Amino acid sequence: MFYDNNANRLRKEILMRVARAHFTKEPADMLDRIPMAMRPKRSEPSRCCIHKDRAVLKYRCMAALGFSVEDETDELKPISAYYAEAARRTKAVAPALTVIDEACSACVTSRYSATNACRGCIARSCESACPKDAIEFRDGQARLNPDKCVNCGLCMKACPYHAIIRIPIPCEEACPVGAITKDEATGRETIDHDKCTYCGKCLRECPFAAISDLSQMIDVLQALKGGKAVALVAPSAARQLPGSLPQLVTALKQLGFTHVVEVAEGADETARHESEEWAEKMGAGERFMTTSCCPAYIETVEKHLPGMKPFVSHTPTPMGFSAAKVRRADPESVTVFIGPCIAKRVEAAKNPEVDYVLTFEELGAMLVGARIDVLECTDSPADSFAHREGRGFAASGGVTRAIQATAPAKAALKPLLVDGIDRKMLSQMRVWANKSCSGNFVEVMSCTGGCIAGPGTVGNPNTARKQLDSSLEKSPSMVAAPLIEASCGTD
């Protein structure tokens, strides 16, 4: 399972070590020693030797400080120099996923391979199934000639012993839009940023943790010193950190945020406006409308589904509404969105009202660095007032429920849900946009399960879902209960 494995833990350990160093008196020394501290002399290497491990760890630190590995110009430049440079940045770096090419194990290109399970049988169905004459027999066993193989997979289907296997390239498999491909010259993966939607699926699926996004952690830690930073906490915060939301509010204030706002309040606004927009559009005879809150979906539309563009809602996202409200109250405030999403960094780069985006992983690392234990924190109320409808945005189906609750009663909502964007869903959406769509309201979530299962989450999506559901039950609804008794009384 990809939610908790050693690759994922490694990424978090790097963030934590960088954050810890930031809070010491001499960050430079501690930062430069991270690779050695993590791979001390005579420790067990995970690659060929500890020296390569250390080199990779240094690149991981670069990404944790917000630098693309591809941009390295001087191999001698120490981690501390990148840190000093990061601390001087006054603006978030342009969002990008970076491939740590030293860490990329250059997965084999040949997708099909005959294993030792081959019995060299008489039937040799694989040989007759292969249209390209790519099966050769050596030492009584089948071998695939990579120069002839076209990866059709017919041999695999034909073998009665299941001796032919398909070896996938996990990042390429995970990418719904074909944005990550092998560089033929080096065998390493490269990301085409003109195609990438920042969904984060490759980052999460790479078994070598070779893909990283550019962290904004140091930028936020610097911004906190100015005493103007406001935390905008995504609705999916449940179970992302230990303790309750009121405890998290206290922890964030101890970290240096002046205010803590639940973005679920902004989501309430999104629900209200989106249901009005939907009713108007249906009234005007439009076929259907899709949600607009998932930034990876918006990138997908921009780059791969141009036909869908007219159907996407124009309502601002919950983050957009919340950030605008914070800026209205104090135009000088530094707005920091904290969520499960790396595509939000792209949305923030387009929205001048959002300064920085942190993932829950980064926030966790910062709390560890600052030695704030959430469970030891007292309760504080958030500086916002959110309802059940907005809080529900965190999981798939939540936006639909909010629209159902707030849409004018006479309109008939026929909802459809895209619970995770993969290649199949992409073609499905293309059909909806260009031909016909059986629903009239489409909720789109790039991550299966919704935001609570995003690439920047810490919590387990199943437990997060349970926690979210129970908190929704306790949350007030923004829809006033219908006054049935009052209308009866007039008869």
Place this chain on the structure above:
Amino acid sequence: MKKTTVTICTGTTCYIMGASHLQRLDEVLDPALLEQVEIVGSRCLGYCDANGHGKAPFVKVDDQLIADATLDKVLAQIRKTLAKGAL
């Protein structure tokens, strides 16, 4: 019979490093074994700050400390501890 106590540290470090996923232990544990153990969450046990204990997340099965804990490691230790107790 005294139950075996499984203590999952949920201090911030352990939680971030994977304890959030270990909290599903009750779902993956064999019902027969589940009856014999008590799973408790704990505030920071302090191992993350002290040297020599290994990496977070930390879990204790009775007095046996597990570093860099995974569901598999915890399950194996529970079986071991219970088998010893049954002798």
